[in-house]
């Protein structure tokens with residue numbers, strides 16, 4: 123279903139498309155500057171998914187994560203509304219998790235809105251578990267965040 127699409131590291135030329143998706147995806151979007159800033163951080167990784175040809179710079183979705191020491195923190199993930207339910211987020215997340223593992227991550231973690239059942243289903247299908255809750259974490263709706271983690275070292279002990 124996602125044949126013909128490739129995942130690559132984002133560059134400055136991708137920021138406009140990423141930001142357009144961000145504004146369509148979130149109630150309180152990140153600023154354009156935030157995406158530019160991420161590209162400048164050594165520990166930050168921005169992956170995009172899009173067609174290999176004939177529009178190699180087109181972006182349909184993105185994933186941003188940090189790897190600091192042995193922890194991966196997933197900061198942002200979105201897919202263009204017209205291209206959802208085609209497995210794009212699943213591909214991005216699989217690639218991001220694999221890259222983080224290669225870089226030495228033993229634990230991945232993220233926050234997700236309690237109402238965001240779509241994203242929770244995605245993360246849980248990768249083995250993320252709910253380990254906590256941050257009350258009224260989101261300023262816009264005062265909604266709680268669920269804290270999800272995936273602990274690879276735990277998986278190795280089984």
Ligand SMILES: CC(C)(COP(=O)(O)OP(=O)(O)OC[C@H]1O[C@@H](n2cnc3c(N)ncnc32)[C@H](O)[C@@H]1OP(=O)(O)O)[C@@H](O)C(=O)NCCC(=O)NCCS
Pocket residue numbers: 147148198199200201202205206207208209210211212213233234235238239240241243244245247
């Ligand atoms: C969450 C989001 C990234 C999923 O992207 P997507 O490309 O449509 O997801 P996929 O097609 O890869 O779906 C993978 C799995 O996620 C879950 N999922 C995705 N969308 C879902 C929905 N609307 N309802 C329920 N489960 C959903 C399912 O488990 C799905 O597996 P399945 O298709 O085999 O049932 C997308 O809906 C989005 O951009 N939402 C707005 C931004 C956002 O909430 N980002 C996450 C912040 S933590």
